[in-house]
Amino acid sequence: MPLERPYVILNAAMSLDGKIATRTNESRLSSQRDLRRVHMIRSQVDGIMVGLRTMLCDDPKLRVKYFHDNHPARIVVDSKARTPLDSYIVKTASSTLTLIAVTTKAPQRRVKQLQKAGVKILVCGNGPLVSLPVLMRRLRKLGIQRVLLEGGGTLNWGMLSQKLVDQVSVAISPRILGGEHAVTLVEGDGALRIEDAIHLRLLGMKRYGDELVLNYRVLS
Numbered sequence: 324m325p326l327e328r329p330y331v332i333l334n335a336a337m338s339l340d341g342k343i344a345t346r347t348n349e350s351r352l353s354s355q356r357d358l359r360r361v362h363m364i365r366s367q368v369d370g371i372m373v374g375l376r377t378m379l380c381d382d383p384k385l386r387v388k389y390f391h392d393n394h395p396a397r398i399v400v401d402s403k404a405r406t407p408l409d410s411y412i413v414k415t416a417s418s419t420l421t422l423i424a425v426t427t428k429a430p431q432r433r434v435k436q437l438q439k440a441g442v443k444i445l446v447c448g449n450g451p452l453v454s455l456p457v458l459m460r461r462l463r464k465l466g467i468q469r470v471l472l473e474g475g476g477t478l479n480w481g482m483l484s485q486k487l488v489d490q491v492s493v494a495i496s497p498r499i500l501g502g503e504h505a506v507t508l509v510e511g512d513g514a515l516r517i518e519d520a521i522h523l524r525l526l527g528m529k530r531y532g533d534e535l536v537l538n539y540r541v542l543s
């Protein structure tokens with residue numbers, strides 16, 4: 324467990340060709356068995372984190388089903404505070420801790436509207452994007468020790484490229500989606516050379532019928 328930031332598990336379901344959504348942003352790739360596995364992980368973490376575009380595409384609930392002993396915080400990485408006021412997590416912010424990480428560039432009016440709805444705003448940096456290292460430190464200070472990172476591909480790259488991920492867990496759905504505009508597991512600029520890749524060690528695998536779940540540790 325790192326001392327200065329939470330332990331971060333990246334989890335996603337992808338097609339065999341690495342897509343986490345179709346080009347029209349349909350993303351329900353997990354089987355029922357895999358969904359139970361994801362909810363089991365959710366029940367063991369202190370926070371579930373997504374990027375703004377996942378918020379806008381999916382309006383995710385980011386809550387625990389099947390295992391009801393835990394209510395992790397919902398965390399959205401959203402530089403300009405664009406999370407909709409009528410999204411599920413904002414509408415339920417008074418009952419479950421909901422954190423939105425923004426930058427100093429976020430319009431004050433939006434910030435105030437979200438705060439009024441019960442959202443806790445974390446200002447993380449003054450650049451064009453949320454400073455992820457600052458966010459991680461802030462979360463740790465709030466007592467959040469384990470975070471489940473649930474994408475999408477752009478935020479996954481931001482977190483992986485800044486060495487803020489400890490474990491990667493992917494369910495490979497027996498499908499090929501194709502599409503150069505379909506989001507992949509990891510987007511962003513990517514590595515220039517093979518030797519710049521993020522290296523992983525296989526921790527284990529499970530098979531649910533034709534679906535395969537792979538667990539890796541990220542090597543520093």
Ligand SMILES: NC(=O)c1ccc[n+]([C@@H]2O[C@H](COP(=O)([O-])OP(=O)(O)OC[C@H]3O[C@@H](n4cnc5c(N)ncnc54)[C@H](OP(=O)(O)O)[C@@H]3O)[C@@H](O)[C@H]2O)c1
Pocket residue numbers: 334335336337342343344348349350351352373374375376377378380381400401402403405451452453454455473474475476477478479481482506510
């Ligand atoms: N199959 C799965 O398991 C799964 C899981 C999750 C998502 N998805 C799918 O993935 C797609 C969305 O993925 P996406 O890659 O387009 O977007 P994303 O990663 O969900 O969100 C990216 C956005 O986060 C904000 N952000 C703020 N600071 C950032 C930083 N430091 N680094 C990275 N992002 C930062 C940026 O918006 P601002 O500049 O406005 O802040 C950025 O555009 C959707 O189709 C969703 O359904 C699939």
